[in-house]
Amino acid sequence: MNAASERPWHPVGMGKKLIRPLRIAGFLVFLLAVAAAIPSSAAEVAGVVMVGVLVAAPLLRVAFFVGRWWQIGDRRFAMIALLLLVEIGAGTALALV
Numbered sequence: 001m002n003a004a005s006e007r008p009w010h011p012v013g014m015g016k017k018l019i020r021p022l023r024i025a026g027f028l029v030f031l032l033a034v035a036a037a038i039p040s041s042a043a044e045v046a047g048v049v050m051v052g053v054l055v056a057a058p059l060l061r062v063a064f065f066v067g068r069w070w071q072i073g074d075r076r077f078a079m080i081a082l083l084l085l086v087e088i089g090a091g092t093a094l095a096l097v
Helices: 016-037 043-072 075-096
Strands: none
Touching: 016 043, 043 075
């Protein structure tokens, strides 16, 4: 390894902290989809939670990158990602009204 790849903000290693949470989210979605397919009283709840995980995982990923980009000083990407999250939040708020 060279010195550049050992820095915590090096682009190659930037998403390594996301691998395990995203795999867990994918496995959780699979289990919830199986639970939602089995006729029972908990099937509807499993389906709703599954959709919630499917929506939350990418948003949390973007939020993670906002923090990382802000940490390394790349304010443009951080602000663009933050504006994306604000836009999604505003759209959700308008949809619920």
